[in-house]
Amino acid sequence: MIFLEFEKPIEDLYAQIEELRQMEQKTGMTMADKIERLEHKIKDTREELYSKLTTWQRIQVSRHPERPYTQFYSNYLCNDFVELYGDRTFRDDKAIIGGFGDLNGQTVMFIGHQKGHNTKMRQYRNFGMPYPEGYRKALRLMKLAEKFNKPIVTLIDTPGAYPGEDAEQRGQGEAIARNLIEMVSLKVPVLCIVIGEGASGGALGIGIGDKLLMLENTWFSVISPESCASILWRSWDFKEKAAVALQPTPQELLKYGIIDEIVKEPIGGAHLQPEEMAKTLKKTIIKHLAELTKIDPQTRIENRIKKYSAIGQFETVNV
Amino acid sequence: MQEPRKPWWKRLRKGVDTSTEEKLETPDGIWHKCNGCKKALLVTQLRDNLHTCPHCNYHEKIDAEDYFDILFDDKKCEEHFTELRSKDILHFVDTKSYEKRINDAIENTDLKEAMRVMVGAIGGNTTVVAAMDFRFIGGSLGSVMGEKISRAIDLAIERKAPFLIISKSGGARMQESAFSLMQMAKTSAKLHQLAEAKVPYISLLTNPTTGGVSASFAMLGDLNIAEPGALIGFAGPRVIEETTKRKLPEGFQTAEFQLENGFLDFIVDRKELKEKLTKVLNLLKK
Ligand SMILES: [Zn+2]
Numbered sequence: 322m323i324f325l326e327f328e329k330p331i332e333d334l335y336a337q338i339e340e341l342r343q344m345e346q347k348t349g350m351t352m353a354d355k356i357e358r359l360e361h362k363i364k365d366t367r368e369e370l371y372s373k374l375t376t377w378q379r380i381q382v383s384r385h386p387e388r389p390y391t392q393f394y395s396n397y398l399c400n401d402f403v404e405l406y407g408d409r410t411f412r413d414d415k416a417i418i419g420g421f422g423d424l425n426g427q428t429v430m431f432i433g434h435q436k437g438h439n440t441k442m443r444q445y446r447n448f449g450m451p452y453p454e455g456y457r458k459a460l461r462l463m464k465l466a467e468k469f470n471k472p473i474v475t476l477i478d479t480p481g482a483y484p485g486e487d488a489e490q491r492g493q494g495e496a497i498a499r500n501l502i503e504m505v506s507l508k509v510p511v512l513c514i515v516i517g518e519g520a521s522g523g524a525l526g527i528g529i530g531d532k533l534l535m536l537e538n539t540w541f542s543v544i545s546p547e548s549c550a551s552i553l554w555r556s557w558d559f560k561e562k563a564a565v566a567l568q569p570t571p572q573e574l575l576k577y578g579i580i581d582e583i584v585k586e587p588i589g590g591a592h593l594q595p596e597e598m599a600k601t602l603k604k605t606i607i608k609h610l611a612e613l614t615k616i617d618p619q620t621r622i623e624n625r626i627k628k629y630s631a632i633g634q635f636e637t638v639n640v
Numbered sequence: 641m642q643e644p645r646k647p648w649w650k651r652l653r654k655g656v657d658t659s660t661e662e663k664l665e666t667p668d669g670i671w672h673k674c675n676g677c678k679k680a681l682l683v684t685q686l687r688d689n690l691h692t693c694p695h696c697n698y699h700e701k702i703d704a705e706d707y708f709d710i711l712f713d714d715k716k717c718e719e720h721f722t723e724l725r726s727k728d729i730l731h732f733v734d735t736k737s738y739e740k741r742i743n744d745a746i747e748n749t750d751l752k753e754a755m756r757v758m759v760g761a762i763g764g765n766t767t768v769v770a771a772m773d774f775r776f777i778g779g780s781l782g783s784v785m786g787e788k789i790s791r792a793i794d795l796a797i798e799r800k801a802p803f804l805i806i807s808k809s810g811g812a813r814m815q816e817s818a819f820s821l822m823q824m825a826k827t828s829a830k831l832h833q834l835a836e837a838k839v840p841y842i843s844l845l846t847n848p849t850t851g852g853v854s855a856s857f858a859m860l861g862d863l864n865i866a867e868p869g870a871l872i873g874f875a876g877p878r879v880i881e882e883t884t885k886r887k888l889p890e891g892f893q894t895a896e897f898q899l900e901n902g903f904l905d906f907i908v909d910r911k912e913l914k915e916k917l918t919k920v921l922n923l924l925k926k
Pocket of ligand 1: 674675676677678679693694695697698
């Protein structure tokens with residue numbers, strides 16, 4: 322188990338249990354009562370800590386190295402999930418994956434960012450930072466879904482689109498921009514869900530749809546707190562301050578009407594009970610797709626344009 | 641030669657590129673050191689050349705108003721949506737509050753926002769032109785710019801007039817967080833409507849066009865065109881160098897680089913901008 326900084330009290334309790342277990346083995350005396358009490362205490366402490374997460378703590382949970390990613394969800398949620406590769410032009414990007422699966426009797430196209438759970442896989446997945454071909458692969462799969470009238474679910478979890486030389490050369494900006502305009506006019510339902518990090522254009526590049534949901538311990542912002550701090554405060558040391566200022570949590574974004582719903586996570590975060598999380602997510606997806614499927618394509622596209630056109634806060638003065 | 645609407649000394653005062661260090665007053669007049677070749681140029685000479693260097697053709701940053709002067713027939717145009725003002729929705733405070741940043745920008749420039757929208761004729765073609773001004777918080781994309789583009793698109797559809805955006809921006813306005821990010825979605829949604837109405841959209845990318853602007857409307861033109869030497873890219877050069885720990889090659893992310901890699905239709909010298917645009921608009925009309 323990997324503990325986050327703020328989970329130190331929980332870590333300590335686990336350590337106490339471990340000590341008791343070792344003592345049990347050594348002495349043969351049963352410590353069951355004490356262990357049970359400590360387990361209760363862990364549960365209470367966890368509930369307490371997670372009921373009042375600060376913005377920065379929530380961001381840490383969203384980046385927890387054991388957090389479930391797109392591959393886990395698509396395999397767990399679907400029967401017969403078939404992954405599809407490649408943008409048909411340049412190569413297969415490993416930071417965005419996608420494919421068809423049977424979700425509760427309905428074929429659904431799942432597309433999402435993918436990170437790795439160990440050093441080797443993290444590098445293989447480029448830390449969830451797509452190249453332009455990742456966005457182009459995503460678009461190819463969306464068009465495929467549209468052709469066969471299958472709804473699309475996108476799972477967002479990226480620290481940003483990859484800021485590298487070759488990514489620029491192949492048109493990172495153009496690839497993201499193309500997805501934005503193409504996703505607006507997809508005839509099929511598109512449900513977007515932030516499952517971890519939602520940074521900037523890299524997140525939005527697969528984030529245009531009929532509904533935008535966020536898991537409880539995630540964030541979505543124009544820039545990562547670290548980059549924001551380095552630009553506005555000229556130092557990464559201000560990342561927590563930047564995080565608060567950006568108001569990137571689902572709770573804040575729901576209040577501002579930027580997102581449509583928060584999906585509750587198990588106490589202690591999605592990584593603690595991934596299967597529970599997947600079950601909740603499944604129910605949520607089924608509910609929303611059922612509603613969205615009822616709408617005819619023309620109205621669906623018009624609704625999307627109306628929704629996005631209405632986003633923005635400004636003042637109107639007399640001139 | 642185009643004559644600016646305002647006396648040149650007033651223009652000079654508000655010019656972003658002519659910082660105090662670069663200005664040198666001599667009995668012959670005021671000199672400007674070219675940001676490209678570093679040669680000293682008479683400001684009057686630079687102005688006559690539409691702020692491009694007669695020696696190295698470096699295109700200095702110019703204001704939205706300068707583009708309107710260059711583009712519109714007889715410099716005649718009507719401004720729209722001047723009533724929109726930015727708002728500190730999130731009460732965002734970094735080294736200063738966003739509210740103060742907005743007010744300072746209004747006070748220190750003759751602008752109310754980072755974008756101005758005009759309707760006028762370019763070589764006889766009525767055109768809706770939305771131009772950014774880098775002096776206003778780096779031409780950053782926020783709710784007001786998004787709304788201005790949105791309304792400009794409605795206007796272009798209503799009048800069946802081609803739409804031109806002149807980009808010059810460091811990207812999204814961080815102080816509006818998710819609201820500024822969503823302007824990328826908003827403008828793309830509106831551009832879809834414009835495309836459905838078969839109204840031409842030309843995107844002119846000038847120095848610099850980066851970040852969220854380059855990853856939305858600036859790259860979505862029916863024609864993407866750029867000024868020579870303009871910095872164009874999604875990630876800024878500094879961020880890339882920090883990520884890859886390598887120095888970028890000469891000419892990386894210039895307009896010429898983007899043309900070579902297939903992301904621009906052509907590069908146009910500022911001195912030929914009006915003529916070339918007129919040609920394109922006429923061809924699209926025929
Ligand atoms: Zn020069």
